Amino acid sequence: MSIHRSSFPNVQVDLLLAYAGMETDLMFTHGIDLPGFASYPLLETEDGRALIQRYLKDMIALGDASGTGVILESPTWVANRDRGAAIGYSPEQLKQLNQQAIALMAELRAEAGDVPTIISANIGPRVDAYAPKDQMNADEAERYHSEQISALAETEIDIVSGYTLAYSTEAIGIVRAAQRFGLPVVIAFTVETDGRLPTGVPLEIAISEVDAATDEYAAYFMINCAHPDHFASILEDRPWIQRVMGIVANASRCSHAELDEAKALDDGDPVELGKQLSDIRHRFPHIRVFGGCCGTDMRHMKQIADASNAMRPKV
Template structure:
């Protein structure tokens, strides 16, 4: 508010003062962690401060997600219905948003919004933006705005320098105007000299309507979805109501997979249905789980369940990876948010988190329908069997269940639980989720020692080991590993009738304990 008031004071009536609002910088559900309601509240607060400060108009700029722009427009209109409102989206050189939405589709949608001016800003220089706004001007009767960057920056003596001169921008300003643009300005890299050049260009020219034909953008139709039972052997068994067994194997920290391949072979020979492969558990750096999954399938012949996190990839990388996984024959994917780097050995590593597990499920579900994240056709659909995680003993169980329901709504087809040690708490969880009917595989972790039990309970997020079990493990002394297997068998027996499968984790990284737990079921 104070900034707006200061600008108005300095302008002294000689110029309009605009208030600028940009995107939140984080994804909106389902492609992020921020709800539409929370985003709207932030935008209303920003708009209120600018409006109370006295700005003449508001510019919404540099939005890459049309849904977020819609939320921002509604928020501004909720604070003041008649304030002049300019809305800008940002596109790449190919004329698409970072989410893959083409400018024709976005422009038509923007035209229907309660805004006064629509346009493009940032990301590109004058030449690519000219083509964008030319297309935009042909699908709307509203004024169109163009605010390009001063070209692309270059590194010079350790500094980023924008190379576009004011004279070059002035030349393009005239082309913008002839193409129908009625509001023109500058974004990144432009200086007062550039703005003066724009002023010279607009004085002598009036905007024109371009004679350009733009084809109507049609909504893409989804491809037929592959039935769940046909996606993978694991999916078929679950669809048939069979009880399935799975064992977790951690990827090696080095480049030699021979040890884990031998473990996978032992599991296959014993009759285990599948082997699940974590993706950087506790933010550790290990061999690529996708590469290991392919090795398991090709060299061992056991079905892999690939854990896939949102921590290390942006939306583009996620789509690329999922398409690649499908192409090499990987079909079972457990979509998880992923542990933050601060929990691991590389706390300074960058976490991406463009989306969380809910958004990841939505992305994979879209690909299964032959559509990318923006709803554009990709050709043949994928056939990924989508799994999700849940913690049945979460501290905030209501929130955990609400998120699980969102995952199921987004397209989840099976559930892996966190390790469960307390049967009564799992029964409570099942009673609260009777409406969720997709198959559940219970997580079982045989404890190896009292020290392990205490560590899991006190230091590992999402783990809860009951007092009674921790006391039993303490009393067991050197026989803790044997007792751990016995307790795991008891827990599995108690919960067998409530689930459609089990996946067992190994306390020491081998397969001896998991196979002992699963002996009755193999």
């Protein structure tokens, strides 16, 4: 896996676990209100920080138990200007909270022992990923996301991860912004039940557009916030698939529209999800990052780790 920052190539493991399901677990399982789907306000209280630490520590413990590496995702997915303003946060406050999130993660990594641990600065789209109206062009997206990325560049992050992106020009802007600050970057597109982006664009085309506009600067691409049933059929043994190196899947088979309307958590079947991701790992041994998104918790992550370890590719 080619990453531009020196710390990442030294991770000598063939499986990395990533977890991006904290918000749905907090809201639906623990009854914690997260206005705007934002978890970063939890950093402002001792109890809130303890909640975030629990998830991060659980991931490190899982990596230790399963002999895998872990990618710790920061609670900063919607900590950008417009989405922060919608719940009352100023740019100055957002900068502080972005940086506080990474500082907390760095402290935990220092205690992680021998577990290979990557700190990912998780950033999300400017607007609702499921309904990407008022799409930015690449220059607009670069200017917009540079504000958050500039704050994160002052911290101990290893990589910037643009999660749940719905159209290529926003992804291009994120890649260019990360490149401006000398940071490695991952792009995770979300797809609908037909395996296409919410804009209707095929995943292959979106990846090709980003690579063409950025001289293939992104370290790799991922799929996130979709169930394997939604995209397994589009994964083909063609050159473009080599750029897809991560799957962070939903537990639920529901469409994005159905998830938006959901009043209860659909946590799917952890064992089945683990098996489905291990099947993808068997088909495409170059994919090294696996994990859970909406509706998942540590039950799902353990099944993903166990099943994927059992399906170690023979190379």
